Amino acid sequence: MSDQQKAADAVAEMLGAGHDIHAIAIEMAFEVLHLRRLLDAIVEDSDCRFDHHGGCQEHGFLWLEQGEVCPNHEARELLSRTQQGEGK
Numbered sequence: 890m891s892d893q894q895k896a897a898d899a900v901a902e903m904l905g906a907g908h909d910i911h912a913i914a915i916e917m918a919f920e921v922l923h924l925r926r927l928l929d930a931i932v933e934d935s936d937c938r939f940d941h942h943g944g945c946q947e948h949g950f951l952w953l954e955q956g957e958v959c960p961n962h963e964a965r966e967l968l969s970r971t972q973q974g975e976g977k
Contacts, residue, residue: 925971932964 890898903913937945937959944951945959953959 925968928964929968932968933961934965937962 900913904910933948935947938947939953939959940946940951942951942953943955943957944953945961948959948961950959950961
């Protein structure tokens, strides 16, 4: 099941339990904001350093294989996009 389907199922479950769609949106927006702040606190600004197997030595994601993207890099990109969207 995709992450998008899991999210849709969670919303459907909340709606089925009688939650108001406005309240769900506020709760989810708060959760996203909280997760962005946590992510911002733990993501490192340093550039990735890949070994000959493809693992990122800099951030400790040693199990990556050639061509895979370091999760730290993905998180930095996500934060960058969301901060640009917020005018930061």
